[in-house]
Amino acid sequence: MDDHWSVAAHRHFKAAGVRQVAYVPDGGLTRLIERCREDNAIETVMCATEEEGVGLAAGAWLGGQKAAVLMQSSGVGNTVNAIASLVTSAQFPFFAIVTMRGQWGEGNPWQVPMGQAVAPVLEAIGVKVFHADTAEDVGAMVEAGLRMAYSSDQAVAVLVSQRVIGSKVWVADNKEGAQ
Structure with missing residues (x-):
């Protein structure tokens, strides 16, 4: 039996x-994306940028469906204007799962600034942020976040800690080995 948080x-x-899932491919989300893609009741849409997922979620809601957006923390910066203007101002429910980088054990210095900014930036634009610091936390956070988003017309993001998804090794001397 698979006990992965996904x-x-x-x-x-x-x-x-949830009938639609928008995502930008990410290693930390691979198993959840695969589960959604294999589920005939969920339409999955791979996006070129994270902000496309925000538009998809708003469109899904206008069309009578619920959506979830999946992204890595480095892509959150791409969503700020779309969330602040479309989701927050128009009071659309919005739900996202964000896998974190720039935290525990991060070896890539390029990931640290955005990883540290994600929660404060999202909170500043009105998104309720839930921190899933262990694999066991994820299910309860997703359940509570979905309920809050879709019962209260709120924007909610569940941040899945890097401790849950694992850290990647950055090899500065070997650019081919860098991740």
Whole structure:
């Protein structure tokens, strides 16, 4: 039996009636993306940028469906204007899972600034932020976040800690080995 946190997240998507999932490919989200892609009741859309996912989520809501947006922390900066203007001003419900970089064990110095800015930036534009610091936290955070987003017309992001997804090794001397 698979006890990866993605199992609980997918289960809560189903229970909440999420019908669309927008994502930008990310190693930390691979298993959740695969689960959603294999689920015939969920339409998955791979986006070129994270802000496209914000538009998809708003469009889904206008069309009578619930959506979730999946992204890595480095892409959150791409969503700020779309969330602040479209989601917050128009009071659309919005739900995202963000896998974090720039935290525990980060070896890539390029990931640290945005990783440290994600929560304060999202909070500054009105997004409620839930921190999932262990794999066991993810399911409860996703369930509560979906409920809050879709019952209260709120913008909610569950930040999945780098401690949950694992850190990557950055090899500064070997650019081919850098991740």
